[in-house]
Amino acid sequence: MKNLRINTNFIPLIITICLFCGLFAIGSVVYRGFFSMQVVLNLFVDNAFLIIVALGETMIIIMGGIDLSVGALIALSTMIVGFSMANLHWPPALAILAVLAFCSLFGFVQGYLITYRKFQPFIATLCGMFVARGLCFLINQDTIPIKDPFFITVATTRIKLMDGAAISLTVVIAFVVLAAYIYLTHYTKFGRTIYAIGGNEQSARLMGLAVDRTKVLAYTLSGFTSGIAGIVFCFYMLSAFGLHAVALEMDAIAAAVIGGTLMTGGVGMVVGTVFGVLIEGIVQTIITFQGTLNSWWTRIAIAFLLLAFIVVQRILVIRRESKKRIRPVEFI
Amino acid sequence: MEDKNKLKKRLIDYQMFWPLFALTVLLAFNFFFIKDFFAIEIIDGHLYGSLIDILNRATPLMFMAIGMTLVIATGGIDISVGSVLAISGAVVSIMIGGDMVFLNGEQQYVSHYPIVLALLAAIAVSVVCGIWNGLLVAKLGIQAMVASLILLVAGRGIAQLITDGNVVTIYYKPFFYIGSGFLLGLPFSIFLVAAFLVLILWLVKKTAFGLFVEAIGSNVVSSRFTGLNVQRMVWACYAISGLCAGIAGLIVASEVKSADSNSAGMFIELDAILAVVLGGNSMAGGRFLVMGSVIGALIVQALTTTIYAIGVPPEVTMVVKALVVVAIYLIQSQAVKSKVKTQATPPTLKSKEAQA
Numbered sequence: 084m085k086n087l088r089i090n091t092n093f094i095p096l097i098i099t100i101c102l103f104c105g106l107f108a109i110g111s112v113v114y115r116g117f118f119s120m121q122v123v124l125n126l127f128v129d130n131a132f133l134i135i136v137a138l139g140e141t142m143i144i145i146m147g148g149i150d151l152s153v154g155a156l157i158a159l160s161t162m163i164v165g166f167s168m169a170n171l172h173w174p175p176a177l178a179i180l181a182v183l184a185f186c187s188l189f190g191f192v193q194g195y196l197i198t199y200r201k202f203q204p205f206i207a208t209l210c211g212m213f214v215a216r217g218l219c220f221l222i223n224q225d226t227i228p229i230k231d232p233f234f235i236t237v238a239t240t241r242i243k244l245m246d247g248a249a250i251s252l253t254v255v256i257a258f259v260v261l262a263a264y265i266y267l268t269h270y271t272k273f274g275r276t277i278y279a280i281g282g283n284e285q286s287a288r289l290m291g292l293a294v295d296r297t298k299v300l301a302y303t304l305s306g307f308t309s310g311i312a313g314i315v316f317c318f319y320m321l322s323a324f325g326l327h328a329v330a331l332e333m334d335a336i337a338a339a340v341i342g343g344t345l346m347t348g349g350v351g352m353v354v355g356t357v358f359g360v361l362i363e364g365i366v367q368t369i370i371t372f373q374g375t376l377n378s379w380w381t382r383i384a385i386a387f388l389l390l391a392f393i394v395v396q397r398i399l400v401i402r403r404e405s406k407k408r409i410r411p412v413e414f415i
Numbered sequence: 416m417e418d419k420n421k422l423k424k425r426l427i428d429y430q431m432f433w434p435l436f437a438l439t440v441l442l443a444f445n446f447f448f449i450k451d452f453f454a455i456e457i458i459d460g461h462l463y464g465s466l467i468d469i470l471n472r473a474t475p476l477m478f479m480a481i482g483m484t485l486v487i488a489t490g491g492i493d494i495s496v497g498s499v500l501a502i503s504g505a506v507v508s509i510m511i512g513g514d515m516v517f518l519n520g521e522q523q524y525v526s527h528y529p530i531v532l533a534l535l536a537a538i539a540v541s542v543v544c545g546i547w548n549g550l551l552v553a554k555l556g557i558q559a560m561v562a563s564l565i566l567l568v569a570g571r572g573i574a575q576l577i578t579d580g581n582v583v584t585i586y587y588k589p590f591f592y593i594g595s596g597f598l599l600g601l602p603f604s605i606f607l608v609a610a611f612l613v614l615i616l617w618l619v620k621k622t623a624f625g626l627f628v629e630a631i632g633s634n635v636v637s638s639r640f641t642g643l644n645v646q647r648m649v650w651a652c653y654a655i656s657g658l659c660a661g662i663a664g665l666i667v668a669s670e671v672k673s674a675d676s677n678s679a680g681m682f683i684e685l686d687a688i689l690a691v692v693l694g695g696n697s698m699a700g701g702r703f704l705v706m707g708s709v710i711g712a713l714i715v716q717a718l719t720t721t722i723y724a725i726g727v728p729p730e731v732t733m734v735v736k737a738l739v740v741v742a743i744y745l746i747q748s749q750a751v752k753s754k755v756k757t758q759a760t761p762p763t764l765k766s767k768e769a770q771a
Contacts, residue, residue: 203698213737220730346561379572386569393557
């Protein structure tokens with residue numbers, strides 16, 4: 084019985100992986116030059132920041148919360164990097180440290196408001212998003228190019244893999260973050276507490292878990308992760324702008340859901356989210372290869388995928404609930 | 416029973432107090448620090464002035480706030496309103512557009528389709544969007560935030576498809592009346608929102624609809640057990656929200672005389688939610704006040720206008736809005752805390768949960 088239940092949790096992830104392979108196969112058959120190592124690697128290269136930010140988002144969603152401030156925090160990170168180096172002549176290391184420290188603090192404040200002031204996560208992070216975007220424009224309303232040699236070196240460095248295919252350093256950063264998140268969610272007390280809170284916060288509290296501390300920590304971690312994503316975004320774009328990464332939080336949430344994370348919390352895996360991002364990337368790649376379709380078809384396709392996965396989740400949950408002979412709650 | 420009524424009345428007064436207080440403070444600030452803020456001039460028989468301006472500019476937001484209030488009252492949320500606004504604008508602009516023809520030797524623009532048909536089509540499409548959200552939330556039981564996220568992501572794409580990715584300019588003059596016409600010296604859109612508000616208030620106060628919505632927001636399960644058709648009620652709320660977004664889209668399109676699917680209504684869903692929260696409504700659902708949300712919308716617009724007027728970069732508006740919401744939340748939670756202490760209400764299931 085126990086095995087069966089775990090299997091149901093894995094169904095969305097299995098569908099996602101199959102879908103990814105299917106999309107890749109279709110692309111390879113239909114378009115010339117699609118079936119190559121570089122196309123696959125480019126999915127990582129172009130979406131490294133999205134992978135990082137979606138990992139943080141996944142952990143928050145597993146905990147039953149939501150973080151809408153991640154996109155704005157990325158924009159603010161680029162702004163801090165651009166401004167501190169161009170105007171204050173800070174060394175790159177100091178700028179990066181400042182970004183990470185500030186984003187962590189930002190996440191901490193949000194976590195504090197949500198946990199101890201009983202703000203709804205939605206509202207608190209919405210406000211955070213407004214504050215972060217507003218701060219961007221307070222710093223500078225125009226684009227600041229990042230011309231620092233260190234940033235340019237990192238941005239242009241390519242690590243050769245087999246067949247002449249190459250990845251950028253940002254992909255390496257993304258994988259390091261992924262490894263850290265896998266360790267955190269599956270092998271630490273912190274991770275298990277996150278799952279427990281997502282399953283049922285009340286029970287987690289009654290079990291004597293450090294719910295409040297974990298929640299604040301998780302939001303702080305999400306802010307920190309957004310900071311890393313922001314720096315990766317700097318490497319990717321080499322510019323700072325207040326309207327970078329608009330609506331990225333929606334992509335991150337979509338990636339988490341497509342990757343099998345339940346929006347109600349308690350169920351999900353960070354590895355699935357990576358596949359969610361890859362599916363978003365491959366949809367974009369197919370539309371680029373197709374050539375005649377407009378780029379907003381990407382949005383529609385992602386929305387359709389999101390819908391399909393949410394419906395699948397719903398059906399699975401309803402089936403599980405009916406097995407337990409509990410009347411399913413119709414809506415929340 | 417009488418005591419209960421008194422208590423209820425006091426609560427309602429209490430709920431309306433903060434939004435009105437905030438609006439008054441804002442206006443008082445303007446009175447002291449901005450020259451001629453309250454001056455109203457009559458030019459060409461139309462009233463002009465900052466106050467009229469605030470009223471006029473707040474109309475799309477007021478519409479959305481009304482719809483959003485009902486949705487939030489059921490315990491849901493509709494974050495797709497901005498996209499629905501864009502879709503509505505796209506439909507109406509593509510259907511009206513404007514062909515130049517010569518009538519009696521004069522150059523004139525006529526619309527592609529009759530204007531009534533275009534307006535009805537735009538509103539119908541918006542209501543369909545609302546019904547779609549309602550289908551996902553009420554019928555399939557998907558979380559409201561996620562359900563409307565789908566339309567938020569897809570909506571702008573759909574609007575782009577309708578306009579083929581262009582900014583469609585509208586040349587047909589009669590259409591401009593909705594957003595920038597004047598009636599009895601006041602902007603026409605104010606009358607629109609007033610009429611709609613009366614309709615919704617009638618629906619909420621004079622029919623059982625308001626009570627049902629409140630019941631669903633307070634407790635879904637018990638509402639179902641009392642025999643309420645929860646699905647249909649929730650569905651109706653989302654449809655109304657779509658309708659509101661659609662009308663707002665018409666006003667915006669008529670105001671700017673074009674439809675830009677990329678930027679029309681960007682972030683307005685957040686403004687609408689802010690308006691509802693500022694209006695003293697609980698995000699958790701249950702008790703709701705439509706009037707409060709309308710005042711909330713006015714606060715948001717007054718804040719924006721104030722910030723423009725004192726010459727701070729307009730982007731700061733976002734920071735200020737956010738900080739205001741945080742402050743209001745803090746005040747409310749503090750106020751609620753002290754209220755609970757002083758009144759010593761009998762422990763309900765909810766307060767027991769909160770204690771645990």
